Amino acid sequence: MTDLIATLNEEQARAVTLPAQHALILAGAGSGKTRVLTTRIAWLIQTGQVTPQGVLAVTFTNKAAKEMQARLAAMLPVNPKAMWIGTFHGLCNRLLRAHHREAGLPQLFQILDSADQLAAIKRLLKTLNVDDEKFPPRELQHFINGQKEQGVRAAAVDAFDDFTRRRVALYAEYEAQCQREAVVDFPELLLRTYELLSRNEPLRHHYQRRFRHILTDEFQDTNKLQYQWLKLLAGGEEGEAPACLFCVGDDDQSIYRFRGAEVGNMLAFEREFKVPNVIRLEQNYRSCGNILDAANAIIANNTQRLGKELWTDRGEGEPIRVYEAFTDGDEARWLVDEVQALVRDGMLRSDIAILYRANALSRGLEHQLFSAGVSYRVYGGLRFFERQEVKHALAYLRLIANPDDDTAFARVVNFPTRGIGARSLEALQDAARTYNSSLYATVSHLSGKPRASIGAFVQLIETLRNATASLPLPEAVDHVLDQSGLRAHYESQKEKDGRERLENLDEIISAATNFVAESEAPEPDVAHPLLADFLAHASLEAGDHQADATDDAVQLMTVHAAKGLEFDAVFLCGLEEGLFPHENSLMETDGLEEERRLMYVAVTRARQRLYVSLAQSRMLHGQTRYNMRSRFLEEIPEALTKWLTPRTSGGQMQARPAYFTPSPAAPRRPAVAARAPGRDLGGLRIGQNVRHARFGVGVIVAAEGSGSDARVHINFGAQGVKWLLLSVAKLDPV
């Protein structure tokens, strides 16, 4: 133990060995945050200040929770699974399962992921005959989740106008529907647990006495409800001593405001708890000086900061390499060549990451990597448990666990098709409304043809439930895949998709096998052992298992997904206005600062080498866009960079990049040539940067007409996109 502390720097050691009081640790990127957190737990246990049962550690991602467990297992002779370490959602799930009766839920309640939730809302709007033009399901979902993340139930929303009152009414209907169907969405997991503990005094006291040390990672990303949740668990009522809150965070890495995170919680915590210990960790052990200087320079443009500057003693290292490509295709080809060069020089593929702002960018990169034969792994995007065929299979399993799950029912009642069309379903939904019961339970009230066809489906589920009741989970899954007709359906599909989907179905069995192996043995003689746990696992960890670090593959992911990770070499691509910063962020208050924090996160992922790249033209959403260089690129001091392509400030369009590899399949030429063949724009060209006296610098994205009618379409970034008459507007090439 003393050894462990001896390897820490002074500030880290101070944080780890703080007395049993509240503490706020402002930990910069790469400052050893996870290390401090885990060593703190180990130190508390080893010095006898707390038992493993008395520790509660909360993280945001499953990845982080697993890593913490693994590190603790290496430091301590105790089984880390005995400790409560997990995500907010995972811990709440655990509490709600243990006290489902008190929380007003059946034992086998199901968890809705975002897509399930959206489907449930659409179904609700349909049964209530609500115009979904006036109440777009997505917006309603956002509204409901926003309220829940504030800890506000439908009955408690302040509504001052009719529109809000209607939305609140729908929120209430949605709550009722979820309760009827025994399903719980993500924010509900937290809100339910919060309400359970605040209303049930004995239970609350039980956990308050149990958890003496509560440690929170990524505290800057907590929302209001999560903070309340932590405060409630910390306790300290009626003269009892509160648990010690140890919160670790970095306001500069707060990137989840869009889902309700409030950086303000850091200041609120310090103020409300009169936190006696605030420690800054500013020494960075990850990145070379140039990378760190760039990160510091970028984040310095933000105004709302607690203030913190990272430093390193590792020397300046290599410059940041910048590449400006003609097209997204060129960018991807260059990138793959560079990756291959790094691998030739001995770098592991798994130490290389390609980061982007939006998942849409991964496709083109994957294409190039694939044709070059470079193995890669994509994180995020469409994850395993979110695939259509997998969700279908899970829906059958969910109906076995909980027949009242209408979302699951509606998903597979006619998949594979069994002659149950819109009419039958409508009859069923009307009846369900009348009897106020789930679709499944309503079938017995039907008559005529719907009764026969849907009745047969119910019979199928009953048969499946009985047949699988005592089977081990993987065998139960196998049985369901066969008897539901899912396998047969995908086998008969002629599309090549069928094959991949069959493999995914088999993969569910593997996932179930792994899950069983990692779980505690269930009590014997329980029907459907581990089924509900497995389904919760599928909802909460939509497919982390593809994060198989064993094989050597280049890692592709969004910047969000990269938070908390680090790599020897990082490629950050798509550094264009509109993409990064994302155009939607400019409309939101403080949106740009959040984008800049995201940029800061991206840059600080790199240990030795950072590449940033952009494309003058990019095919996105089916059309070619001409974007300006990202302002974030301009915020990196020039002295820290090395341009691999000629820098295009002042002057003509850049020359053909030195690093240019024409693809034999598709001869390269500037995309603009195809769009506006031979048009005379008075010396201007599409894709060119120009300056306008009023709108500033922009890029020409299109042109039409000729002679005195010639007009050009110019993207002025924040100033908007304008059509300008060439004979009127004065435009200077930049």
Add this chain to the structure above:
DNA sequence: CAACCTGCGGCCACT
């Protein structure tokens, strides 16, 4: 009722 077609709208990040 199901398979196919077409036209329209979305389209940023994630538990």
Add this chain to the structure above:
DNA sequence: CCGCAGGTTG
């Protein structure tokens, strides 16, 4: 570009 909703046809 992609997926979905709605309409048409077999």
